[in-house]
Amino acid sequence: MNAGRTVTAVALGLGVAVLTGIGANALARASEPLVVSITIHYSHFEPARITVPAGRPVTFVITNGDPIDHEWIVGDAASQRRHRTGTEPSHGERPTEISIPAGTERRTTVTFAATGSQLFTCHLPGHERYGMVGTITVN
Numbered sequence: 149m150n151a152g153r154t155v156t157a158v159a160l161g162l163g164v165a166v167l168t169g170i171g172a173n174a175l176a177r178a179s180e181p182l183v184v185s186i187t188i189h190y191s192h193f194e195p196a197r198i199t200v201p202a203g204r205p206v207t208f209v210i211t212n213g214d215p216i217d218h219e220w221i222v223g224d225a226a227s228q229r230r231h232r233t234g235t236e237p238s239h240g241e242r243p244t245e246i247s248i249p250a251g252t253e254r255r256t257t258v259t260f261a262a263t264g265s266q267l268f269t270c271h272l273p274g275h276e277r278y279g280m281v282g283t284i285t286v287n
C-alpha cells in the first residue's frame with residue numbers, strides 16, 4: 149500500500165515536470181523571432197505584401213540584388229511623408245530604417261506592438277514613384 153502511494157506520487161511529479169517543460173518550450177517558441185525574407189530586384193520589393201502577428205519579434209532578412217543602393221523604411225503614412233522629404237543620407241540606427249547597399253543583405257528585428265497597417269518604402273529619389281512600396285499587415 150505504501151509502495152503504491154510512492155509510485156503514484158512519483159508519476160504525478162513526472163507528469164507535472166513534463167507539462168511544465170512543454171509550457172516553457174511553447175513560450176520560448178512564441179518569443180523567438182519569425183523570419184521574413186524580402187528580396188529587392190529591379191527596384192521592387194518581393195513580396196510587397198506581408199502579414200505578421202502583433203507582439204512577436206519579426207526578423208526581416210532583406211537582400212538587395214540590384215547594382216544600386218536601396219532603403220527599407222517602415223512606418224505609417226505620416227512617417228513615410230516625413231522620410232519622403234527627409235535628408236538622412238543613410239539609415240541603420242533604428243530597426244525600422246535600414247539602408248541596404250547594392251548587392252548586400254541586411255537583417256533587422258522589429259516587434260509591432262499594435263495591429264494595423266504599415267508601409268515599407270524606399271525613399272531614395274524616384275524609387276517610391278517607381279514602385280518601391282510594400283505593406284505590412286499586423287494582426
Ligand SMILES: [Cu+2]
Pocket residue numbers: 191217218219270271272275280
Ligand atoms: Cu530603392
